[in-house]
Amino acid sequence: MFTDPAKIEGFSFWRLTGSIVSINISATTHSLTLSSSEHSGGGQFATKNCALSLHISALYAFVADKNGGSDVLKVQIRLMEDNLGSDAVPSGPLDKNKVFAIKPLRCLVPIFPSGSGPSATQQSPFAFVAPTGPFPPGSAQFFPFVPPNESQRQPPTTTPAPDTTKSYAIPSPVPLNSFRTPTSAPPPDNGTKVTTTTTTRRSSKTLTPYDDVYTQTDNYENGFTIDTEDSGDAIKRKRKIRKTVKGSQAVAVSSSEVDIDPLVNHLLKSFRLVDIDTILQADSNHELVQRVVLVYNLLRRKITQLDDAKGVIPGISRRADLRSGTILMNKGARVNTKRRVGPVPGVDIGDVFFFRMELCLVGLHAPIMAGIDYLSFKVSGDEEPIAVSIVSSGGYEDEEDDGEVIIYSGQGGVQRSDKLLMDQKLERGNLALEKSLHRGNEVRVVRGLKDGTSATGKVYVYDGLYKIHESWIEKGKSGCNVFKYKLIRVSGQPEGFMLWKSIQQWRDGVTTRVGVILPDLTSGAENLPICLVNDVDSEKGPAYFTYSPTLKYAKPYSSSKNSSCRCSNGCLPAATCPCVEKNNGYLPYSSGGILLSHNLIVHECGPSCLCPPSCRNRVSQTGLKLRLEVFKTKNKGWGLRSWDPIRAGAFICEYAGEVINESGIDSDDNYVFDAGRIFDPLELVATDEPVKIPFPLVVSAKNKGNVGRFMNHSCTPNVYWQPIMRENEEEAYLHVGLYAIKHIAPLQELTFNYGVPRGEKKGIAKKKCLCGSVKCKGFFY
DNA sequence: GACACTCAGCGGTAT
DNA sequence: ACCGCTGAGTGTCAT
Known part of the structure; x- marks a missing residue:
């Protein structure tokens, strides 16, 4: 008392x-x-x-x-x-x-x-x-x-x-x-x-x-x-509960959405995203998260392609990212809809995303623009917000030191370019962060970074849980009050953003990559160096071969009445050029060089086309865009991975080497790519047609080849191959393009499915598969 | 090619 | 109704 x-x-x-x-x-x-x-x-x-x-x-x-x-x-x-x-x-x-x-x-x-x-x-x-x-x-x-x-x-x-x-x-x-x-x-x-x-x-x-x-x-x-x-x-504030339209109840607001509704339904069906609540009981969250992001990107890319073909129509939205997200949300094709404090099932630290919508769809961060996600806790009839996640994109004047600390600016205050027009107020997200400071609850942090491989794009890296340690008010550049929050990463979590910092340092030459044997195994043959690394054992490198960035044809296949384009400024999606027509009227790539849809064959512009090398339809011909490295795996020999994050649909590299005869396959040659093999059907398009190639293509990269030869087999690959046709008026060259199936975080091994030889092929022995996937068949060819 | 500027966009929260 | 650390496109400037 x-x-x-x-x-x-x-x-x-x-x-x-x-x-x-x-x-x-x-x-x-x-x-x-x-x-x-x-x-x-x-x-x-x-x-x-x-x-x-x-x-x-x-x-x-x-x-x-x-x-x-x-x-x-x-x-x-x-x-x-x-x-x-x-x-x-x-x-x-x-x-x-x-x-x-x-x-x-x-x-x-x-x-x-x-x-x-x-x-x-x-x-x-x-x-x-x-x-x-x-x-x-x-x-x-x-x-x-x-x-x-x-x-x-x-x-x-x-x-x-x-x-x-x-x-x-x-x-x-x-x-x-x-x-x-x-x-x-x-x-x-x-x-x-x-x-x-x-x-x-x-x-x-x-x-x-x-x-x-x-x-x-x-x-x-x-x-x-x-x-x-x-x-x-x-x-008491009643939270609005939105009903999501599920199943066959199409949203179909605009006519363009009606057009793609069959595609959407097909995607949802083939990826089993129709009734997620039931599916979740059987499938893991990880798989479901992956599938949702995969379908989102397939849909987004397809819509982008359709939009592109229509050309710019004023007043019509070009935000394929938002539209595809809305469609999936309305169909209920999203996971972790219940907002939560702490980790999100199925999302790992280090996972990469390329659109804010993706964060929303997997339940990592609900607002599609705002940087602070929060929810209200009922407290004795009152409600009090607490922050659950932030996206730190450098939109305000954030600072960070060693990758474990973030000084995050509050929201609001009407941001114009990099200046605030008015004082920020302790409301919404700012209030939630303040409350979370005192509660001490964990806050998920997503780091928004510039995607070096894309001109305009951003990458979002999930960096795990942080706690807010301090808050204060600062005068910003324009003299207005800005709330500041100091977040420190909860210890004991796997490396997330730190890995990105390390990679940046390797790139800048500030620190040397541990285990580097050769800084560039291509000796300058590619436009980017490819590091050879072994931090596992003492092996000094793979067997000798000659690096050749391109596919060597002894003799091209002949082709008749092929037209070349005359697009002097490069082929454009909405234009009618013979190369676009060969691709069924759609340019296969986005302006950022992303393959927009899975195709039976990608027809790129050929040697006799008048378009410049920078043409959007020459993506596989312009060399490497990603900083790759060949590294010694723990148990699978040498493998391939990237320092850069890779977007779903991005061209990684060609499978280069020497084109050989089917009959000339050497049983000792472990570097054969046979386009005639049977490949697992990719659920990437609304078609069940298997890949058909106009003529057989067998490539040996044993003696001559590029980085593609180091890509290992996996039963759950993150890369797939796609036939690319480049034609002259009289000649046809088929190439093998390797593209990312899904988003791939830095330093994750790149793998594709090697396929199964047709019929009884002598000398091609089964090899034990060490891909480690839960769906591993145990062997590969 | 690095910004500055513009603007539609949509889920969520608040009113 | 209002808000926002989007994202794509266009314009502007200094190399």
């Missing part, structure tokens, strides 16, 4: 002015959150302005007698007083015996005892660091901590100023500690270090979720009323 005035000594008081919207008090976390609002125009409340969170050692609340007909809440707060700097705070005569009245007033003014006051003698286990700095240069103090100016001190005319000289009667005080549930225990401290550096503005102690909250609402005119557990409906 709080009866002895002496016990108040050593604690700070806050005189609470301003129109307080809510007061949340957690007996578990020993924190107090006061939200103040501003009376904005139109007689409405904007619950915007400031919230203040403090760690308190004890708090007592009382309901006083009726004061002029309305209840008046009187709150006495005791704060630990360590580090209180008397010069930075308004000091003055302070009667510590006071219990202050809280009424709907206009601002929040801290009052600290003078420096000569007695220091805290009761050491609380809860650290309280005074909100008085030091603050970094250029930063502003959090609003409530700024010494108030006179206008702030002035109470509004409509409400009486708190009487700080008059003592209130204290009717039977009830310590809030009594609200604590007896079973509530402190959370496990997941190795998170409690930082108490001098710059820490808040205690970074891990906090439990508020399991017990004393909630209060403000109706402004009538003062405060105490909210009991079951009377919070006034502020």
